[in-house]
Amino acid sequence: MHRGKGMKFVGDSRILDPSVRKPMGPKDYSEYPGKTEAFWPNFLLKEWMVGAVFLVGFLCLTAAHPAPLERIADPADAGYIPMPDWYFLFLYQMLKYSYASGPYNIIGLIIPGIAFVGLLLAPFIDRGPQRRPLKRPFATGFMLLSVAAVFYLTWEAAAHHDWKKAAEQGKIVAKVDIDKEDPGYKVFSKQSCIQCHGENLTGGPAAPSLIGTGLSAKEVADIAQHGTKSGKMPANQFKGSPDDLKKLSEFIAGLKK
Incomplete structure (x- = not known):
């Protein structure tokens, strides 16, 4: 028997041929059906351009119609009801x-x-x-x-x-310098008034602002004792002496916008 006679060679596809080198990068886009352009940079550049157009449009919209702002947060206003976006x-x-x-x-x-x-x-x-x-x-x-x-x-x-009520509770009111050392304010802070009308007397969802009411001291004292006709403020809310009531009513009546 001669050398090599009757011998058969079987190839195995799992063994890589060192003489054939395949590229390590991704396949060409043309090998994928339905693809007409490369992802980088052609397709990605188009995506960035569309995103830039929408971003510029959004910035123009925010500049033309700024977000509505509410009044400065008042920690003493327990009646404020926050509303998410x-x-x-x-x-x-x-x-x-x-x-x-x-x-x-x-x-x-x-x-x-x-x-x-x-x-x-x-x-x-x-x-x-x-x-x-x-x-x-x-x-x-x-x-x-x-x-x-x-x-x-x-x-x-x-x-x-209640959007109307929410607009009232967040309404920006004119800033008024309040003398917190005033005897009338000290009476106000000790009463239950501060819980509804707020530390700065700007009001809230359950009570109106006490700044620039246009009421006289006598009318303020009457409301503090007997409440309002609408019933939003009940009677007998003021707990204090007649002298304290006079100080409080004069203080509130003197608040101007």
Whole structure:
């Protein structure tokens, strides 16, 4: 038998041929069906240009219509009701329900947290090859349920909010220098008036401003004792001596805008 006669060579595709070198970079975009341009820099440059146009438009909109501002926060105003921005209204509305507030407040925080975490993990959990919504009933169903819940809760929060009252409580009033060493202010700070009208007497959602009322000292004293006809301020709110009442009424009547 001669050398090499009857011998067969079998190739194994798992063994790389050192003589053939393949490029280490990504494949050319032309090898992918439906792709007509390179991601870098062609496609990415277009994305940046579109983003820049929207950014400039947004900056022009904010310059033309600045965000509405409210008065300076008053820690002594216990009647102020804060209102979140529109994109958090659904959470604000959800916390109004008994099962998501009070002792169950943790539930009102966990449910939205799970929803947002699930949204972030969706690409890693649902790794099926199908991309059509009808072929992915669970993912599509949960997404539609989330969108419907956000829209419904946002609508409920906006529809049942007292916007007129909110505008009054946040209204910017003219700054008035108040002499906090005045005997009338000391009487005011000791009474329950400060809880509704605020430390600076600018009022709140439950009480009007006491600055520039146009009332005389006698009218102020009458309201402090007998309340208002509308019933917003009940009678017998003032607890003090006649001398304290005189100091308080003269002080409030003297406040001018």
